[in-house]
Amino acid sequence: MPRRRFRADRPALTAAGLLVVLVLLAVAAPLVVDIAGTTGPNVRNPATLTAFGVSAGPSAAHPFGVDALGRDVFARVVYGARVSLEVGLLGAAVATALGGLIGIAAAIAPGWLGTLLMGAVEACLAVPAIVLGLGIGAACGADGCAAGLIAPGRGTVIFIVAVAGFGAVARIVSERVRTLREQPFVDATSSLGASPSRLLRREILPNLIDPLLVVALQLVPMAILLEAALAFLGVGVRPPAPDWGQMIAGAGDAIISGNPAWWYLVFPGLALLSTVLAFSLVARAVARGRGITATSVLPA
Amino acid sequence: MAVHVIHRVLRAVLALVLIGVLTFVLFTVLPDADPARLRAGLGASPAVLAHISAQLGVHHSLWVQFTDYMKGIFLHLNLGYSYRSGRSVLSLIVARLPATLSLAGGAAVLWLVLGLPLGVLATRRRGRLIDRAALGTAFALGSTPVFWLGLIALYLFASDIGRFPILPGANSYVPLTVDPGKWFSSLILPWLVLASCQGALYFRLVRDELLGVSDAGYIRTARAKGLTERRVISHYLLRPVLARVIARSGSLLGGLLGAVVVTETVFKIHGVGLLAYEAVRQSDFPVVQGTVVLAAMFVVAVNLVLDLAHVRPMGDPEAIAA
Numbered sequence: 001m002p003r004r005r006f007r008a009d010r011p012a013l014t015a016a017g018l019l020v021v022l023v024l025l026a027v028a029a030p031l032v033v034d035i036a037g038t039t040g041p042n043v044r045n046p047a048t049l050t051a052f053g054v055s056a057g058p059s060a061a062h063p064f065g066v067d068a069l070g071r072d073v074f075a076r077v078v079y080g081a082r083v084s085l086e087v088g089l090l091g092a093a094v095a096t097a098l099g100g101l102i103g104i105a106a107a108i109a110p111g112w113l114g115t116l117l118m119g120a121v122e123a124c125l126a127v128p129a130i131v132l133g134l135g136i137g138a139a140c141g142a143d144g145c146a147a148g149l150i151a152p153g154r155g156t157v158i159f160i161v162a163v164a165g166f167g168a169v170a171r172i173v174s175e176r177v178r179t180l181r182e183q184p185f186v187d188a189t190s191s192l193g194a195s196p197s198r199l200l201r202r203e204i205l206p207n208l209i210d211p212l213l214v215v216a217l218q219l220v221p222m223a224i225l226l227e228a229a230l231a232f233l234g235v236g237v238r239p240p241a242p243d244w245g246q247m248i249a250g251a252g253d254a255i256i257s258g259n260p261a262w263w264y265l266v267f268p269g270l271a272l273l274s275t276v277l278a279f280s281l282v283a284r285a286v287a288r289g290r291g292i293t294a295t296s297v298l299p300a
Numbered sequence: 301m302a303v304h305v306i307h308r309v310l311r312a313v314l315a316l317v318l319i320g321v322l323t324f325v326l327f328t329v330l331p332d333a334d335p336a337r338l339r340a341g342l343g344a345s346p347a348v349l350a351h352i353s354a355q356l357g358v359h360h361s362l363w364v365q366f367t368d369y370m371k372g373i374f375l376h377l378n379l380g381y382s383y384r385s386g387r388s389v390l391s392l393i394v395a396r397l398p399a400t401l402s403l404a405g406g407a408a409v410l411w412l413v414l415g416l417p418l419g420v421l422a423t424r425r426r427g428r429l430i431d432r433a434a435l436g437t438a439f440a441l442g443s444t445p446v447f448w449l450g451l452i453a454l455y456l457f458a459s460d461i462g463r464f465p466i467l468p469g470a471n472s473y474v475p476l477t478v479d480p481g482k483w484f485s486s487l488i489l490p491w492l493v494l495a496s497c498q499g500a501l502y503f504r505l506v507r508d509e510l511l512g513v514s515d516a517g518y519i520r521t522a523r524a525k526g527l528t529e530r531r532v533i534s535h536y537l538l539r540p541v542l543a544r545v546i547a548r549s550g551s552l553l554g555g556l557l558g559a560v561v562v563t564e565t566v567f568k569i570h571g572v573g574l575l576a577y578e579a580v581r582q583s584d585f586p587v588v589q590g591t592v593v594l595a596a597m598f599v600v601a602v603n604l605v606l607d608l609a610h611v612r613p614m615g616d617p618e619a620i621a622a
Contacts, residue, residue, distance in 0.1 A: 115311075115314070116314075119311065119314040119315055119318050120318050120322075122311070122314075122315045122318075122600075123315045123316075123318035123319045123321075123322050123596070123600075124322065125554070126315060126319060126554070126596040126597075126599040126600045126603075127319070127322070127554070127592055127595065127596040127599070128553075128554035128555070128556075128557040128558045128561075128595055128596075128599065129554060129555070129558055130557070130558030130559075130561050130562065131557060131558060131561060131576065131591060131592055131595045131596075132592065134561070134576050134577065134580050134588060134591075134592075135323075135326060135327070135588050135589065135591075135592040136326065137580055138579070138580040138583060138584075138585060138588040139326050139327050139330055139331045139585070139588075140330065140331065145330040145331055145332060221443065225443075225445060228445055229445060229446070229447060229558070229562055232445070232447045232562070232565075233561075233562070233565060233577055233580070234577075234580070234581060235580065245445075245447075248445070248447065248448050248451065249447075251451065252447070252451045252454075252566065255451060255454065255455050255461060256454065256461065256470055258460075258461050262455060265448075265451055265452065265455060266452075269445065269448040269451075269452070272445055272448065273440070273443055273444050273445070273448070276443040276445075277439060277440060277443035280439065280442070280443055281439070
């Protein structure tokens, strides 16, 4: 039934197809760039700039044009998918795992400990993700954090996504576990003499899979947007590594200084927009297929 | 009722204390960077570094530093002093508040005026062209990075660099008290950008909530007893929906603050967000820390007020039972 409904949802199906293409592009980035016949993502080609430093627009050799340093925008967009997907998928996975554990712990721990855990969750949720990202970026961006455990760059970004995302997961999971424990079928099993650990494994956990899957899927687009916004603000992946948020930041600098180079603003932005949109549509379709209304799980 | 209120207030207090702990861990325990070096800047002599370390209290045990920090925040509202300018962080933030409030407030008016009626209209024409077009636009806007939309807006419409130079662009913000006309015109583009991203969220929220209510039994009863459609919408549909939208807007607040930071950065509006952004660039820990603490406290306070307000006048029995 869920699968059939997913197939009937044409936007979601298109989105899923787009995501498959995107993953293939990211994995085979060197090959794609080779086939397109453009220069690599970090190759600076001063010949593509005019004497005044204005870069060349889209052409046969550079389908998306080149940026202010003469680097091919197409190659950078293709390679940029790697960072977005990595941070999005890995960050969402870490956040879901962490949030799931803390949520279960908060629900089954004795009263005061549960209150304390959920208080900590609420405190983390209160810090706006981007502000938190700026904070962690400042704290860990200079020389790393926790004696080198969280290195500046990609590690910091995944850490930020995890801290920003685990709270929502923990809240959903703990509420869900509390409701499940009141259910007659759990009562029945427990009065038949099942141990608490058996109850958790056989009765509670299987019922957590659907909400966890949905919330994990919803975290992916949020994580990708957060990564891009932070990269735009100068936190996270370091230049010259190709990254969509950073490319847009570079384009912004150029445009504000009067350079009419729309192409390296537009293309990475469209890539980002369509990736986030595709993940959101798939997440919504999966949520609906499992009978969970999208907004009941996560705001935004 | 009273128990519920006390319980809710205590939870907020716990959250505030834990925000203190969280920020202390984040900015004092975790970083491997030496605060004295950041404060002193490059090329400081060892003597200067030692002096600053003593001043910052780095030699104290973590526990002493922690209690000093918590006392500073909660007893004296002291968020520390900027590494760069030496001014108190609180005064820096307060000086930037009017710009941030102008941006967020104006955008809020705009997205509420656009988002709510559109949500109602789309629900009335459920499944028709206007509903699908509005929903598709809302999805696309909700997936659009604010900073990108802002740059596109500048590229198209900014008076200095735009293709169609019709509105003041980046770095044109003027405080309201200086020149109300310029204040207004300089904020039009940022308002539109911020409101379109936030409005998309509110539109979807209103639409989802309306769809959830519109099949309820009491709506059918209201129609069956012959009330006009206008009255059904205004009294029976919108009231509970607006109450829920207001209650849930608390959880959208964090996203709004983030979007404000980004919008301020793009349009170079000298608000709290731009302050935090500049502080990150300069490794000015106390200022970043201060913005994080105040933003989180603000969110906790607003959510507390919304939750408490939600209990009584709107009379949602679920909220009382929870």
